Amino acid sequence: MLYYVSELPAGAFQRLVELFRMYRAVGALYFWSKRLNIEEGVELALERARQQLPYYYRHAFDEDSQVYQFGEVEKMRRPRRHVLQLPLADALHYHCGAYIEESTLVVRLGNGERLELPLPERALKWLQEKEREVAPLKVTKIVRIQWREDKRPEYLKVQIVLRVERKKTRDAGSRKRAASVRGRELGLRDRVRLRGLRRHNNEGFGDSEAEAAEQGRAVDGGR
16 A cells, blocks of 8 residues: 655654654664674664664564564575665554554554554455455454655555464474384384284194194004
8 A cells, every 4th residue: 555645744754754764773783783693783773672662663673573574684695675674564453553443544653643544445355355264263464664765755655464373284394204103103013913924824834733743643543
């Protein structure tokens, strides 16, 4: 969804711009500290986040959060543009960075300030349809708010992302190991069964041989 900056309340938008600047500065420090494995830099970035950012936008730096933005930072060869141009991201919930109130998207800006954006009816219908499609699985809605001075600054971009929490299943390696164990168990049972069959046959052959010898002695005696 795109919103014309010129149509937004000037005071609220200016507060949003200031928030982006602080957020990106903290994000850049956190990113490079993580990338270079500088623990002191990571701690400094988190401390600045606590001092400068509203609590709901600090989730981007929380490794246990679903909106954590740096999950693959150690594997990156160079920074991706969207990492250093971080969107404001948080769960779409009344107690988080943004929430839906009737047909309005309310974005929290800190210090009790907020920016209200009208939501198109088709966007609301899309959200409802997607949630019905995956029911009864749990859905987490995440809002991403993007604005850049260097690229189409006349627009404010808003995305709503649905994340579905599915039950954990065993991976291919686990399934292969389980199949191997089952195969070994089956092979062991087959070998035990085969040995038992051989023992049974041998015992049966011995009994027949004894009976034949007994019968032979009886014939000799009769003669």
